[in-house]
Amino acid sequence: MRAGPATGEVCPTLAEDLLRGADAIALFVFGDAKERRKVYYYASEAKVRMPTFRMGNVICARKSKLIGWIEQQEAAR
Numbered sequence: 412m413r414a415g416p417a418t419g420e421v422c423p424t425l426a427e428d429l430l431r432g433a434d435a436i437a438l439f440v441f442g443d444a445k446e447r448r449k450v451y452y453y454a455s456e457a458k459v460r461m462p463t464f465r466m467g468n469v470i471c472a473r474k475s476k477l478i479g480w481i482e483q484q485e486a487a488r
Contacts, residue, residue: 428473436463436472440481459484 430436433447440461441449453461454470462476 428475430472430474430477431466431469433470436461436470436477439474440477 430439433450434444436450437446438444440446450461450463450470453459454463461472462480463470463472465471
């Protein structure tokens with residue numbers, strides 16, 4: 412955490428919000444790194460796509476975007 416500009420409020424750094432690799436995303440979303448295939452499925456083939464992006468060959472996602480995506484799925488029911 413670091414202080415925000417001129418406010419003194421604590422704001423998260425990008426590194427704290429970034430998940431790098433399918434294992435890290437699977438652990439965050441599904442609770443188990445073994446679910447990494449689901450990450451690839453939801454990122455590319457699913458009807459409702461998981462908000463991911465690539466940095467080179469590495470699949471990445473922001474924790475904040477994933478939480479928002481999950482909340483949208485909950486609200487759609």
